[in-house]
Structures are given as structure tokens and as C-alpha cells.
Amino acid sequence: MTPFFQLDPKIESASAAALQQVAPRFTEIDEVTEYNQLKVLRAFMDNGISERHFGSSTGYGYGDEGRETLDKVWAQVFGAEDALVRHNFTCGTHTLAVALFGVLRPGDKMLCVSGMPYDTLHSVIGLTGENMGSLKDYGIAFDCVPLKEEHLDYEAIANAVDDTVTMVYIQRSRGYELRASLSLEETQKVAEIAKEKNPNCIVMVDNCYCEFVNKQEPPGGGRSDRRVADQKRRRRYGPHRRLHSRAPRFGRKVRLSADHPRTGAGSGRHSGNES
Secondary structure, eight states, X not given: OOSSSOOOHHHHHHHHHHHXXXXXXXXXXXXXXXXXXXXXXXXXXXXXXXXXXXXXXXXXXXXXXXXXXXXXXXXXXXXXXXXXXXXXXXXXXXXXXXHHHHHOOTTOEEEEOSSSOOHHHHHHHTSSTTOTTXXXXXXXXXXXXXXXXXXXOHHHHHHHOSTTOOEEEEEOSOTTSSSOOOOHHHHHHHHHHHHHHOTTOEEEEEOTTOTTSSSXXXXXXXXXXXXXXXXXXXXXXXXXXXXXXXXXXXXXXXEEETTSTTTOSOSSEEEEEOO
């Protein structure tokens, strides 16, 4: 019993019982926190983060070792091939818009499989407003698979993904909805369904608010273990390339729209070698 407040003993007893009941969950959270803290520290060490990375650079940004190394650190931490970390991404909506416009091309189709995305993305997509400069304005189609009783509708997702779909978009967090946030297992299952129906489609995950709440992250397909990712990279690029290294500029797999001027006429998307 605390001497600072005159609380009813029943309240204090109920509080102690509640804390005991949730203690295993808090222990699990502490374990994940420590794991991710060590993972970030390992990435800092692997990339040799030191005082020189905090020095100034030219206004053009050429040879900015600090910025380039930060990209490598972020890629290693999240189990990705590469990363783009910039202070002038003003908000989550801005960052998502950059990713969408960087990947999608006129004639492409975006399929959101976790219900409607954030309200702030509606104007980016072209669902609201005058659509000037939106995906819709650039001839990019949009479709949505509604949730089924506040859960992903895997059957409907499988039916919606076909050869016309360029991107399968997943929003992990609940946003302004009442549904629960999506687990890594759920996002992985959607990715497997999408790739089975259309191997050339891009799976984009909005992981906002979900970073570091698990030991793994979506870019690794639920498996961001360093050894697994390193083995994949070694098979692809050779034994001399480390996990945190960038993919080589020439020979990196990229996705380009066949309707885009750089790839010539045609339809669909192709995986090719950058040249």
C-alpha cells in the first residue's frame, strides 16, 4: 500500500493482479526491444559509423558519406536491399507518395488489399479533390479489396489479383479504422497470394507505426535474420558482397513498365537488368 494516496485496498489489489496478468507480455516487449537495439548497434558497427559521418558536405549532395552510410544502416536493420532515408520527407503521406510515384507508371494499377488507405492518401491517389498531379491524373488505376469483418479477405484478394495489377498495397496499421493492425504473418500471406497469382506484381507495405515492434520486418518477408539475408545476397551477387552493401548498379533487378518510353511498347511489367 502506498503512503502517498489514500486508495481503497481493493483498487490496489486489483492493480497488482492486473500487472501480474500482463507481466509475460511486458517481458516479451522488453525482449523485442533489446533484440532490436542490438540489431541497430550491430548495423552501426558493420557500417563503421564514426565521427566522419556527421561532417558537412557540398550543397549538391555528391559523395555525402554520412547520408549514403545511413541508407546502408537502415537497409541492414530492416532486411532490405537498399534504403532511402531523407530528412526532407516531411511526413508519412509524403514518403508514401514518393514511393508510389517512383514505382508506378501510366497504365499501371494499384490494388489496396487492406481496405481503403489513410484519408490523407486519397488525394494522392485521386479519390478526392481535383486530382491534379495525382496517380489518377497520370492514368494510374486504383482498386480496393474491402475488409471482411475487420479482417483481410484472402479469398477476395486472390480473386482481385490478376495480370492487370501492378502493385499490391498493404497498410499494416489500423489508421483511423477500428480494426487491429496486421501481423507479419498476415502481410506475408498476402504477399504469397499476390506472387502466386501475378509473379511480376510489386508488393508494397506501409509499415508506419509498426517498426521495431517485432524482431523481423516486412522487407525480409518476415525473415530479416542477418544470416538468412546474407546468404541470399551471396547467392545473388557473389560471396564478396555483404548484407549491408548496395546492389551493383549494373545487373540489379529492376521493374519497368513495358508501356514506359524506356522499355518500348507492350503491356505488363518485366524484370530486367539495368543498363
